[in-house]
Amino acid sequence: VVPTLEDASVLLRLLPRSATGQAITNYVSLHTGPKRLEESDGPQQFHIVLVDNGRSKLLAGEMREMLRCIRCGACMNHCPVYQAVGGHAYGWVYPGPMGNILTPSYVGLENAVALPNAATMCNQCGVVCPVKIPLPDLMRTLREEQMARGLKPWAERMGLALWGWAAQQPALYALGTRIAARVMKWMGGSEKLIHRLPFVSGWTDGRDFPAPAGKTFRELYKAQRK
Numbered sequence: 310v311v312p313t314l315e316d317a318s319v320l321l322r323l324l325p326r327s328a329t330g331q332a333i334t335n336y337v338s339l340h341t342g343p344k345r346l347e348e349s350d351g352p353q354q355f356h357i358v359l360v361d362n363g364r365s366k367l368l369a370g371e372m373r374e375m376l377r378c379i380r381c382g383a384c385m386n387h388c389p390v391y392q393a394v395g396g397h398a399y400g401w402v403y404p405g406p407m408g409n410i411l412t413p414s415y416v417g418l419e420n421a422v423a424l425p426n427a428a429t430m431c432n433q434c435g436v437v438c439p440v441k442i443p444l445p446d447l448m449r450t451l452r453e454e455q456m457a458r459g460l461k462p463w464a465e466r467m468g469l470a471l472w473g474w475a476a477q478q479p480a481l482y483a484l485g486t487r488i489a490a491r492v493m494k495w496m497g498g499s500e501k502l503i504h505r506l507p508f509v510s511g512w513t514d515g516r517d518f519p520a521p522a523g524k525t526f527r528e529l530y531k532a533q534r535k
C-alpha cells in the first residue's frame with residue numbers, strides 16, 4: 310500500500326525493469342472508485358478487501374524490511390543457489406532469497422529450517438534488490454535464531470562446532486583440508502564425479518558431486534605466486 314498515485318507510478322516502473330527488463334507490465338489495472346453523479350456508467354459501489362496474511366506480524370518483528378518487497382524476482386535471478394536448484398526446491402510459493410526469508414516468516418522457522426541456509430552469502434541479492442532490502446543480513450538473523458532455538462539437527466550443530474574449532478587451528482586446518490581434497494579427488498576417479506558422499510546423501514541421492522582438483526586453495530595460490 311502506497312500513499313499516492315505518484316508513489317505507485319515509481320513502483321510500477323521499478324517492478325518490470327527489475328523483473329524482466331521491460332519498460333512496463335501489462336498487468337496493471339487502475340480503479341478509481343464508484344461512479345460519480347455526473348458519470349453515466351461505472352460501479353455503484355466499490356469495496357477494497359485488504360488481506361493481512363501475516364503481514365502485521367512481520368511488521369512487528371526483525372524481518373519487517375521484507376514488507377518492502379515488490380516480488381520483482383531480481384534477487385532470485387541473481388542467486389547462484391537458485392540457478393543451481395531451481396524454484397521447486399524451495400517448497401513453497403516464493404523461491405530464491407526472498408523465499409528464504411518470507412517462507413519461514415509466514416509458515417514458521419521450524420517448518421522451513423533449510424531455507425535461510427540456501428544461500429552462499431555472496432550478497433548478489435542485496436546488491437540488485439531495487440528496494441534495498443538487506444537480504445543476507447536477514448538470512449543471517451534467521452540462521453542465528455535457528456541455532457539459538459536448537460532447530461538444526463544435532464549432527465549438523467556438532468559438525469559446525471568442530472569446523473569452527475578446527476578453523477582456529479591453522480596448521481591442523483591446512484592438514485585436514487589437504488587430506489580431504491586428495492581423498493575426494495581419489496573418490497571422483499577418472500569420471501571426476503562423486504556418486505555418493507557420506508553425511509551429504511541429500512545431495513548425492515539426486516545428483517553427482519563434482520570431485521575437487523585435489524589441491525587446496527592455499528596450495529594453488531602458493532603455486533601461482535612462485
Ligand code: SF4
Nearest residue numbers: 378379381382384438
Ligand atoms: S527481495 Fe528485493 S529483489 Fe527480491 S523480489 Fe523482493 S524486491 Fe525484488
